[in-house]
Amino acid sequence: MTTTPSDGTTGAAILFRLSLWNHPGDTIYGMFARCESIVNSAERILDGEVYHYHSKMIMKDAKTGGAWAWHQDYGYWYQNGVLSPDLCSASIAVDPATRENGCLQVIEGSHLLGRVDHVLTGDQAGADKERVAAILERSPFVYVEMDPGDVLFFHSNLLHASAENSSDKPRWSMICCYNAARNNPYKESHHPRYTPLHKVPDSAILEAGLKRFADSTEDVAWLEDKKDQSARSLEHQATKHS
Numbered sequence: 001m002t003t004t005p006s007d008g009t010t011g012a013a014i015l016f017r018l019s020l021w022n023h024p025g026d027t028i029y030g031m032f033a034r035c036e037s038i039v040n041s042a043e044r045i046l047d048g049e050v051y052h053y054h055s056k057m058i059m060k061d062a063k064t065g066g067a068w069a070w071h072q073d074y075g076y077w078y079q080n081g082v083l084s085p086d087l088c089s090a091s092i093a094v095d096p097a098t099r100e101n102g103c104l105q106v107i108e109g110s111h112l113l114g115r116v117d118h119v120l121t122g123d124q125a126g127a128d129k130e131r132v133a134a135i136l137e138r139s140p141f142v143y144v145e146m147d148p149g150d151v152l153f154f155h156s157n158l159l160h161a162s163a164e165n166s167s168d169k170p171r172w173s174m175i176c177c178y179n180a181a182r183n184n185p186y187k188e189s190h191h192p193r194y195t196p197l198h199k200v201p202d203s204a205i206l207e208a209g210l211k212r213f214a215d216s217t218e219d220v221a222w223l224e225d226k227k228d229q230s231a232r233s234l235e236h237q238a239t240k241h242s
């Protein structure tokens with residue numbers, strides 16, 4: 001399934017393709033999300049059992065893939081009844097990620113600053129621009145260039161962004177997001193509450209071969225844009241406070 005950008009933008013324009021699903025399932029994508037080396041690393045980072053919060057494929061096509069504004073993932077996930085920022089993401093490079101094709105940019109140490117307010121600006125929901133500018137005066141940002149198969153783990157309060165893909169090469173990446181089991185959201189949202197994650201050995205990735213969603217009967221709960229309320233609730237707040 002392909003949808004308009006949903007977690008980070010309101011989807012006013014299709015600047016990149018994004019597919020997002022809530023449960024890992026048993027395809028090759030699910031094996032990446034459930035494999036021991038990734039899940040055990042997330043558990044070390046979050047200091048305890050984690051569950052799968054969702055996964056997504058970001059497909060920035062050559063010359064067309066758009067930019068993501070500076071944001072913290074917890075800036076959106078906060079809206080989903082998640083009480084603490086004990087979540088992290090594993091960004092897996094499918095293609096080489098370079099400055100030219102819009103690799104991730106992160107502000108060093110920004111995960112220690114706490115949650116920054118997120119607002120809608122134009123068609124993007126992002127972190128308060130004045131605060132981001134002040135943070136950038138004190139802390140550098142770095143381009144995270146990666147080779148295929150490299151994985152970047154990052155905290156849900158890390159400020160990150162990416163530029164458009166101006167190169168003639170695509171940049172696809174898969175991002176698996178995990179929440180600490182002890183941080184079960186207090187209310188229902190479009191992302192799951194605690195659901196036990198069944199880990200698999202890393203060898204399951206090769207064993208799954210090219211098993212794709214079409215070859216599986218498991219319901220991974222695709223998230224369609226209209227069901228993603230994170231950015232929508234920011235919109236409501238912006239309206240309420242203005």
Ligand SMILES: O=C(O)CCC(=O)C(=O)O
Pocket residue numbers: 008058068073102103104160161162173175
């Ligand atoms: O990989 C990218 O270009 C941006 C992804 C991102 O910011 C996110 O998924 O929150």
